[in-house]
Amino acid sequence: MKLIDGNETVVIVTGSAEGTSARDGPLAAWLREEIDRRGQGTAYRRAVVVPDDAWAAAPRLHEHPTIAVGGPGVNGASGHLAPMLPMVWSRDDRSFVQMATGAAGRHATLWGMDAAATREAVEAFVAEGLLATLLDRIWRAPAGQPV
Numbered sequence: 001m002k003l004i005d006g007n008e009t010v011v012i013v014t015g016s017a018e019g020t021s022a023r024d025g026p027l028a029a030w031l032r033e034e035i036d037r038r039g040q041g042t043a044y045r046r047a048v049v050v051p052d053d054a055w056a057a058a059p060r061l062h063e064h065p066t067i068a069v070g071g072p073g074v075n076g077a078s079g080h081l082a083p084m085l086p087m088v089w090s091r092d093d094r095s096f097v098q099m100a101t102g103a104a105g106r107h108a109t110l111w112g113m114d115a116a117a118t119r120e121a122v123e124a125f126v127a128e129g130l131l132a133t134l135l136d137r138i139w140r141a142p143a144g145q146p147v
Contacts, residue, residue: 004064005044008139010035011064013077016051020074023115025049027122028069034126038135045139052076064106065138070118071096071111078109085109089128095121097130106138 004011012032014024032047039045052068052075055061068077085098085107094117099108110125112118125131 004048006060006064008042008044009064010047010135010138011055011061011066012047012049013052013055013066013068013075014049015070015074015076016053017074020070021051024070024075024118027110027119031067031069031122031126031131034131035135038132052078065134066107067134068107068109069111069122071113072109075109075111078111081107081109088130089121089124091120091124095124097121097125099130099134103137105134108134 012028012035014021014028028049032049035047047067050061055066055077062080066077066081068075068081070078072079072082082098085100087096088099088101089095089097094114095112097108097110100106108125108130110118110121112121
C-alpha cells in the first residue's frame with residue numbers, strides 16, 4: 001500500500017540528535033498538522049515527519065517536497081539544502097526562512113540561532129503566507145523539477 005506520494009506528500013525533516021529532536025519535533029508536528037489541514041483530506045496531500053538520519057539514508061526522499069526544521073548545524077537536510085536555497089525571510093539575524101523560488105520550487109529550511117528563533121521562523125513561515133506559496137507550487141506544479 002502506498003503511504004506517501006513523491007509529488008504531493010511533504011517530508012518535514014528534523015534533526016535526529018536527542019536535544020534537537022525534543023526542541024524541533026513539536027514544531028514539526030504543528031507544521032504537519034497545518035499541512036494536513038490544508039490538504040483537506042485529499043489523498044497524499046499531507047505531511048510526514050522524519051529525522052534527518054532517516055532522510056539521509058533514503059535518497060528517494062530527497063526528491064519529495066521537503067521542509068527542514070532546524071539549522072544546518074543540527075539538521076542534515078538543512079545542511080544539504082541551505083546552500084542551494086535563497087533567503088526569503090529573516091528577522092534580526094536570528095530567524096531564517098530559505099525557500100526555493102519559481103514555479104518549480106519544492107524545498108524550504110526553517111531555522112534560527114536558538115530554539116526560540118527557530119520557533120519564530122516556523123511561525124512566520126505559516127503566518128507570512130510562505131507555506132501557502134510552497135503548497136501551491138507543490139500541489140499544482142509538475143514534479144521532478146530541480147530545487
